[in-house]
Amino acid sequence: MREGAEDAPGRDRIHGRELMGAQAAAEVDQTARAPRVRPKSVIERRGHARSISRAKLRLPVIDVGTCVPIYSSNSSSLRPRPLDELRAWGGTRLIRGRKVLDVGCGDGRFAVGLAPLAASVDGIDPDPEAIRIARRNARAAGIRNIHFEVGAAQQLPYADDTFDVVILSWSL
């Protein structure tokens, strides 16, 4: 039950506050001291992310841009570009010159995007067809420091202490 509590809507408040600026957090504190009645937003009425009101959720925007094909059957093309996503996580220094493992790499879009920065990139996915496409994509991009394997995240075919960075991008 304690695990479930981690995800309870009330806990969002803590997470939400971490994401807000100091000024916004101060506003929340003020609100906590002197609660005032205000109409609930649509999000709140629906019970989603109760503490994250739309006005306070000012997040940086990552656009997939015009170079990415508009909707196709390949859903990975609709994800943020690897370097944009990496920038949001804290910048390229996170992977520069390091050994990276992309768990659930799919067609290798993300792994191929990171490979020029990293010392080496390994990708693993349970879908053999996806791995075949990933290898083809890596070959087409002319990237050599990248390896793909078919396998499950529960049994990684690598020795202990092999990687500096493991990425679970949209796969957990």
Added chain:
Amino acid sequence: MVDALRETHRVLAPGGVLVDARPDSRVVARVERPTGSRFQRYGLVETNRLTLKDDRMSDVAIAHAKRERLFKSRRRGRFWHLVPFESLAELRDYLWDHLRFARRARWSVDAATRRRHAADRFVIRRAIRYEVLSAIKATVPSTARAASDPRMQ
């Protein structure tokens, strides 16, 4: 999922980093129409109930891994991601195919407005969450530590 995190911890070198990134289903996605440099909201797209459940399980797994002291959080946050569509029909096709979202948007504009702008470009604006975690590992290998510990002998 906890098994996968344990495996991840095993293959990470001491001081290694795990990045968990995925769409944030706790924040409702929005359908918007770009109008110059701004966006006009047309509706909301809710997350599929099964996906919500999956996401909650992922959160629980991460929390479990932290409690087991496999990882500690270094940084976390969210950003918006815009998925572009050439027309409203294309957006509808996407929602129909996509498992993560509900199949239909909840429109906040009337049908006439939607018809008038049906050929315009639209975007789905959704929140992506990420968390950067450090692997907690003993600097001395456990076998060596056991050998040097008199209580273990």
